[in-house]
Amino acid sequence: MILCIDQVLNPEQLEEIHRLLKEGEFVDGKLTAGRYAKTVKDNVQLKGDTEVAQKVREIVQTAIAQNPLFKAAVRPKTIRPIVFSRYEPGMSYGWHTDNAIMGERELVRSDVSLTLFLSDPDTYQGGELVIDTSLGEKLFKLAAGSMIVYPSTFLHQVTEVTEGIRLAAVTWVQSLVRDVQQREILFELDTVRRSIFEEHGKTVEFDLLCKTHANLLRQWVEI
Structure with missing residues (x-):
């Protein structure tokens, strides 16, 4: 399931993030790429072990984790530390699949990938996220503050x-x-x-759906 979620960040949060990113130190994006992805990755990323990175990461991680649509669709167990990327003219990230296993001390399986757009789409040309689906290639260039979540199994790229x-x-x-x-x-x-529930309140049908939903969670959840 590919899901676009609007207004994960509000204008005030976006303004603060942009202010912080202007102060941040960016390094070669290849430092966090897998062995094969390094060959097609051309961007820069906010250095992760700085005070600026900690502040901006806290804003974004909190917004994502508290978003009700994200929680309902993704059922997150573990969210990896946020990576902040910057693409300047001429930069892109070619076709790749995200690593299945991530982390060092604590390993995490990547089930869902997400991109939270921070730039107004009118301020840059190109840079679309392209996902290779069973229905063909789908292009995404969302409003600043909006987010796309999709299965990590997909091939995808960021155009130049x-x-x-x-x-x-x-x-x-x-x-x-x-x-x-x-x-x-x-x-x-x-x-x-x-x-x-919103239309009819607590009905027999609502209770039956709650029972089915809960029992499926019991059957499928891995804790």
Whole structure:
């Protein structure tokens, strides 16, 4: 399931993030790429072990973790530290698949990848996130503060930026529910039961959906 979530960050948060990123130190993005991805990765990333990185990461991690749509769709168990990338004219990130296992001391399986767009799409040319799906290549260039989440199993790329600066936050999530189809079923059931409750309150049908949703969680969740 590919899901776009609007307004994960508000204008005040975006303004503060941009202010902090202007103060930050950026390093070669290849430092965090896998062996093969290094050959197609051309961007720079905010140095992670700095006070600036800690401040901006806290803003973004909190916003993502508290977003109700993200929680319902992804069922996060572990969210990897946020990486802040910058693409200048001529930079891109060619076709690649994210590493299945991430981390050093504490290993995390990447089930879901996410990109949180930080730049207004009118301020740069190119820089689309392209995901290779069963229905063909899909291009995404969302509003600043909006986020896309998608299964980490997909091949994807960031096209060359030809003008302006593209800023984005990216990370990876290990879900409590490993299977993407099971996550989608749970998300749809949750969406329906919320709709029923908002329109009709606590009905017999609502209770039955809650029971089914809970029992599927018991069957599928890995803790």
